[in-house]
Amino acid sequence: MNGAEIKTIFFKDDGVIPGNPNLPVILYLGSLKDEPEETEAIFNRNGWLNSWTNGVFDYHHYHSNAHEVLGVIRGSAVLQLGGEHGQKFELTAGDVAVLPAGTGHKRCSASKDFRVVGAYPDGMDYNLCTGKPGERPKVLEDIARVPLPNTDPLYGAAGPLMSAWKPQQQTGSHA
Secondary structure: OOOOEEEEEOOOOOOOOOOOOOOOEEEEEOOOOOOHHHHHHHHHHOOEEEEEEEOOOOOOEEOOOOOEEEEEEEOEEEEEEOOOOOEEEEEEOOOEEEEOOOOOEEEEEEOOOOEEEEEEEOOOOOOOEOOOHHHOOHHHHHHHHOOOOOOEOOOEOOOHHHHHOOOOOOOOOOO
């Protein structure tokens, strides 16, 4: 897991996909490039459970009741994060994305062999939201209630996620 490039990106509510007002997406680029086949075991060892192996839906969706980690184990894909007005990222085997509850994600394109492992902190169950008008305001309440994970899916108790997602300090008003 050496040599990873770590990026943090905030996505705002675009009126359809809510994003997460307090937590950034964290990309660990190249973090598992030498051991992509170990991705699921690493996630599970660090308490990110209820894992699965498949692809990513080709439409914008998000989970309002759970954070999610996605680790590319084979091939590559371009994923759009943050909804229709979000950003596109090319992820390849060994890349990992941690998506806070409310973060939209969609597969724009992928290699034929693309496979990803997904998991959730403490094995939380997850829902599937697509930004339909009737989903609000319940999803906003759900997102606000999702607890912070106890561990980083790659590094455990001392990983970058733990400092990037520390409880927000209320230090005054924000403009």
